[in-house]
Amino acid sequence: MMVIMQPGASRQQVEEVIAAIEARGLSAHVIEGVGQSVIGAVGETHAIPTDVLAVLEGVENVTRISQPYKLASRTFHPSDSVFPLDGFTIGGREIPIIAGPCSVESRDQLLDTARAIREAGANALRGGAYKPRTSPYAFQGLGEEGLAIMAEARELTGMPVVAEVMSIAQVEVAVKYVDVLQVGARNMQNFPLLRAVGETRTPVLLKRGISASIEELLMASEYILAGGNPRVMLCERGIRTFETATRNTTDINAIPVLKSLSHLPVLLDPSHATGHWEYVGAVARAAVAAGADGLLIEVHNDPAHALSDGPQSLTPQRFAALVGQLRAVAEAVGRQLAPLPVPVAAVAWDGHA
Numbered sequence: 001m002m003v004i005m006q007p008g009a010s011r012q013q014v015e016e017v018i019a020a021i022e023a024r025g026l027s028a029h030v031i032e033g034v035g036q037s038v039i040g041a042v043g044e045t046h047a048i049p050t051d052v053l054a055v056l057e058g059v060e061n062v063t064r065i066s067q068p069y070k071l072a073s074r075t076f077h078p079s080d081s082v083f084p085l086d087g088f089t090i091g092g093r094e095i096p097i098i099a100g101p102c103s104v105e106s107r108d109q110l111l112d113t114a115r116a117i118r119e120a121g122a123n124a125l126r127g128g129a130y131k132p133r134t135s136p137y138a139f140q141g142l143g144e145e146g147l148a149i150m151a152e153a154r155e156l157t158g159m160p161v162v163a164e165v166m167s168i169a170q171v172e173v174a175v176k177y178v179d180v181l182q183v184g185a186r187n188m189q190n191f192p193l194l195r196a197v198g199e200t201r202t203p204v205l206l207k208r209g210i211s212a213s214i215e216e217l218l219m220a221s222e223y224i225l226a227g228g229n230p231r232v233m234l235c236e237r238g239i240r241t242f243e244t245a246t247r248n249t250t251d252i253n254a255i256p257v258l259k260s261l262s263h264l265p266v267l268l269d270p271s272h273a274t275g276h277w278e279y280v281g282a283v284a285r286a287a288v289a290a291g292a293d294g295l296l297i298e299v300h301n302d303p304a305h306a307l308s309d310g311p312q313s314l315t316p317q318r319f320a321a322l323v324g325q326l327r328a329v330a331e332a333v334g335r336q337l338a339p340l341p342v343p344v345a346a347v348a349w350d351g352h353a
């Protein structure tokens, strides 16, 4: 970290900056220029906010040289984080596909969709039971009943299940039912929630906030990692820009940028990124080509009657066709789609044939 003093800053002001740096366990190195001094702070600077120095008398500017996050950074952990999730790994050569409806609406809807995506080649099932809706009058999700249906779908299909949590109380309930806790875009900077999922040992799928920078996403992941939960997946889901032709703007750049800054697996959600099922396939293929470690895709057994996000949901048939294309793209870039957890024929369908 470099502290640039104002021209003509007094010796006493320089000494106060040095004292503030040393008080935080760092060492200070002064470079005396012509009429202006620069002080380098060396040590664990990620733990020091720049403003505690910027506020001192005589300071012109404080610049970070190293990143403000540590546990999420590739400098701290040079190799890719690879971790297992029931039947496949994420973060390595394999690319898992997590698919399913936006919301769990009923047992039939979820089990039908789960069976169809399983046969089409999905590795994990997504489905929201606690839904973050813009309108308080819109369908809010089935709550714990929805989580129980997700757990039933896991038993029937062998696929691990992913569901969103929006509050600390919901984390306590959801860990009993799901394999992965999703923190949605709207809660990316809900710091008490990040701490709560960091206290669990359940993997976390952390979505990028609607207007969050890549650095803010990594700082959010740092909360979870600092809590002692190392299994965090980052998910680009489109950001808000001036463009209105699509629901959000896919930041494909985020994939290689996150992969270079961090060792954590990086997923892409082409459904929320585009908002229209017609564009989901193109963006999903682009994401795999760009190095994504996984995809999160909304699929509904009857999109026309979905209670949330129907316009961006693929039918199971369209999803199956897309999986075939993704397999080819993965192979073209030296990767492969994650293998299915158990042979389809071995799955018992509880009458949902």
Ligand code: PEP
Binding pocket: 102, 128, 132, 183, 184, 185, 186, 207, 237, 272
């Ligand atoms: C979702 O996955 O259904 C969802 C609400 O996503 P996001 O938080 O990215 O909007």
Ligand code: MN
Binding pocket: 102, 103, 272, 298, 308, 309
């Ligand atoms: Mn959705």
